[in-house]
Amino acid sequence: MAGRIPQYFIDQLLNRIDIVDLIDGYVPLKKAGANYKACCPFHGEKSPSFTVSPTKQFYHCFGCGVNGTAISFLMEYDHMEFREAIEKLASGAGMEIPEESQGFTPKQTVSEGIDLYQLMNQVNEFYQKQLRQHPEKQEAVDYLQKRGLSGETAKRFGMGFAPEGWDNLMSTLGVSASAQKALLDTGMLTQNEKKRTYDRFRHRIMFPIHDHRGRVVGFGGRVLEQAEPQPGNPKYLNSPETPIFHKGSELYGLFGARGGIKVADGVLVVEGYMDVVALAEAGIDNAVATLGTATTPMHLQRLFRHTPNITFSFDGDRAGRAAAWKALETSLPSLQDGFQVSFLFLPDGEDPDTMVKKVGKDGFEELIKKATPLPDFLIDSLTKQADINRLDGRAKLSNLAKPLLEKFPNGVLKKLVLERLSALTQVSPHDLLGIEPPVSQEPFTGNSSYGNSSYGNSGYGNSSFGTNNKGYGGGKGYDGNNFRKFNRAPQQSAREPYITPVRRAISLLLQYPKLHPEFEVLEAIPDEQVRGIGMLHELRRMCKENPTINTAALLERYRGQPFLDTLAKLANHHHHNLETLEEEEAINQIQGTASKIIAEFNSSQPERIFKELEDLQKRATLTKLSPDEEARKEVLASYIRASYK
Numbered sequence: 112m113a114g115r116i117p118q119y120f121i122d123q124l125l126n127r128i129d130i131v132d133l134i135d136g137y138v139p140l141k142k143a144g145a146n147y148k149a150c151c152p153f154h155g156e157k158s159p160s161f162t163v164s165p166t167k168q169f170y171h172c173f174g175c176g177v178n179g180t181a182i183s184f185l186m187e188y189d190h191m192e193f194r195e196a197i198e199k200l201a202s203g204a205g206m207e208i209p210e211e212s213q214g215f216t217p218k219q220t221v222s223e224g225i226d227l228y229q230l231m232n233q234v235n236e237f238y239q240k241q242l243r244q245h246p247e248k249q250e251a252v253d254y255l256q257k258r259g260l261s262g263e264t265a266k267r268f269g270m271g272f273a274p275e276g277w278d279n280l281m282s283t284l285g286v287s288a289s290a291q292k293a294l295l296d297t298g299m300l301t302q303n304e305k306k307r308t309y310d311r312f313r314h315r316i317m318f319p320i321h322d323h324r325g326r327v328v329g330f331g332g333r334v335l336e337q338a339e340p341q342p343g344n345p346k347y348l349n350s351p352e353t354p355i356f357h358k359g360s361e362l363y364g365l366f367g368a369r370g371g372i373k374v375a376d377g378v379l380v381v382e383g384y385m386d387v388v389a390l391a392e393a394g395i396d397n398a399v400a401t402l403g404t405a406t407t408p409m410h411l412q413r414l415f416r417h418t419p420n421i422t423f424s425f426d427g428d429r430a431g432r433a434a435a436w437k438a439l440e441t442s443l444p445s446l447q448d449g450f451q452v453s454f455l456f457l458p459d460g461e462d463p464d465t466m467v468k469k470v471g472k473d474g475f476e477e478l479i480k481k482a483t484p485l486p487d488f489l490i491d492s493l494t495k496q497a498d499i500n501r502l503d504g505r506a507k508l509s510n511l512a513k514p515l516l517e518k519f520p521n522g523v524l525k526k527l528v529l530e531r532l533s534a535l536t537q538v539s540p541h542d543l544l545g546i547e548p549p550v551s552q553e554p555f556t557g558n559s560s561y562g563n564s565s566y567g568n569s570g571y572g573n574s575s576f577g578t579n580n581k582g583y584g585g586g587k588g589y590d591g592n593n594f595r596k597f598n599r600a601p602q603q604s605a606r607e608p609y610i611t612p613v614r615r616a617i618s619l620l621l622q623y624p625k626l627h628p629e630f631e632v633l634e635a636i637p638d639e640q641v642r643g644i645g646m647l648h649e650l651r652r653m654c655k656e657n658p659t660i661n662t663a664a665l666l667e668r669y670r671g672q673p674f675l676d677t678l679a680k681l682a683n684h685h686h687h688n689l690e691t692l693e694e695e696e697a698i699n700q701i702q703g704t705a706s707k708i709i710a711e712f713n714s715s716q717p718e719r720i721f722k723e724l725e726d727l728q729k730r731a732t733l734t735k736l737s738p739d740e741e742a743r744k745e746v747l748a749s750y751i752r753a754s755y756k
């Protein structure tokens with residue numbers, strides 16, 4: 112695991128680099144007022160709605176709703192991991208990530224001076240060339256044709272041919288000792304007990320496996336049918352774990368399916384490469400396959416970076432159901448509200464390859480649409496194991512449910528599943544969990560006036576500020592992935608949509624962090640007394656501690672937290688429908704907003720602040736106040752002055 116990168120370093124980095132230069136290197140930007148614009152690289156469009164703000168160091172698309180910082184841009188556009196993105200930005204800015212944070216050793220991707228990625232490219236070319244030119248290529252071509260694959264599809268997936276023989280690859284690419292060692296490190300060669308070295312893949316159709324950046328990192332090989340399956344010669348053979356290939360984090364076909372996943376707004380996870388390829392042949396371009404392992408949390412994290420909708424396809428038999436149940440258990444902790452997992456159970460004896468040949472593209476897509484939602488699969492499976500007409504059956508159900516419920520992240524989905532199980536077992540949600548009922552820890556979600564519902568109903572509903580309504584709730588969020596939006600409705604509103612005063616204050620602070628002293632008066636209102644005020648205070652303190660902090664750095668501090676999405680929207684809110692305000696106007700806005708918050712608080716808790724100040728003043732006549740008390744007295748006094756403005 113990578114060590115933590117200190118927050119101060121990320122702040123400095125985001126202060127040093129320029130997001131305009133960075134994005135301009137990928138997508139040429141044009142100046143438009145205070146900002147820069149381009150046609151959005153994340154969705155197809157003819158007129159530019161992708162905006163980059165040099166002051167906020169933040170991008171936003173009014174067409175598809177994507178937004179984020181320079182770090183998010185590299186993660187989204189260049190498919191980098193969080194740390195990779197930081198490393199790239201840091202090296203561009205001539206900055207070094209602080210030593211103490213480097214609690215990990217970089218992956219060894221060079222062997223004997225040979226770059227393993229480059230080597231794998233050569234291996235890939237070698238196998239593809241064999242499929243075109245080898246004297247025995249016909250049996251491979253015949254096989255692919257028999258499976259109904261066109262030359263185009265074979266080419267698109269980079270399929271190749273490993274001819275019969277022990278050293279086809281070795282005698283071509285592994286002539287020198289160092290090259291042989293590097294090929295052993297990539298798993299393309301293998302050794303027996305007598306240290307004899309030979310090609311791992313022989314007489315097979317070869318499927319290159321790409322990582323999240325499109326680099327070939329391994330291969331899958333399907334034995335040609337003429338060969339007798341023998342022990343030690345399995346039907347499907349994968350590259351072993353190597354310095355550049357980890358089955359637990361890679362998915363076959365994901366890199367090539369990115370576009371298809373976006374269009375379909377979902378991904379289908381199948382079990383084999385042939386399924387992925389056969390589905391693509393039929394025109395279904397959003398399938399990926401695990402590589403002979405069960406689904407891992409890392410897989411889910413990868414997939415949820417591309418779409419909020421995952422459908423797993425399994426055989427309908429007992430083994431398929433067991434595998435599905437395992438995938439369900441792995442999925443539960445990632446099910447933030449807005450993310451959906453479904454299960455497609457195929458009839459006995461069918462796999463996606465055979466099924467799509469029977470029912471065609473439309474028929475198969477219909478099956479995906481009708482896949483069983485995870486909550487239904489969960490509840491059905493549980494109720495099958497216990498007779499809910501009996502008291503002891505309901506007790507059993509509640510026992511089975513408890514460990515699963517505990518895996519859900521807090522949110523609307525958990526609440527809904529809990530309610531349904533509670534109705535079935537007639538055990539209270541409280542007792543089902545065996546703990547206090549879950550309290551929302553998220554200041555911005557839940558049923559308050561700050562919840563997504565009020566957002567959705569206040570004119571933001573049709574804009575890119577709207578929430579994703581496909582899930583069981585509005586909130587979204589996933590580690591390293593929180594700037595993403597999946598809502599594609601265009602934004603067009605003439606009037607500035609209504610936002611509550613506290614949200615407006617947060618929005619202004621995010622956009623004009625240098626004006627943080629203007630917000631200090633609100634410090635008089637204790638956290639929790641007004642919804643969201645604690646968040647405002649927290650942000651204000653960050654600005655105070657770090658006077659050069661910008662919008663992007665403030666948002667980065669909330670990466671991985673569920674309300675980041677809301678903050679990103681607020682960072683992008685157009686006050687008075689203007690992209691930016693003059694400083695004087697921004698100060699006016701802040702003061703007006705603060706007055707509203709103060710007036711509302713005074714009417715809900717009249718005298719509260721007055722009383723607190725009075726008490727402090729009384730104490731001051733008796734004893735010397737501590738510095739904290741003095742500071743508090745100052746804040747309270749300025750609050751009272753503001754109350755009479």
Ligand SMILES: [Zn+2]
Pocket residue numbers: 151152153154161172173174175176177
């Ligand atoms: Zn866009």
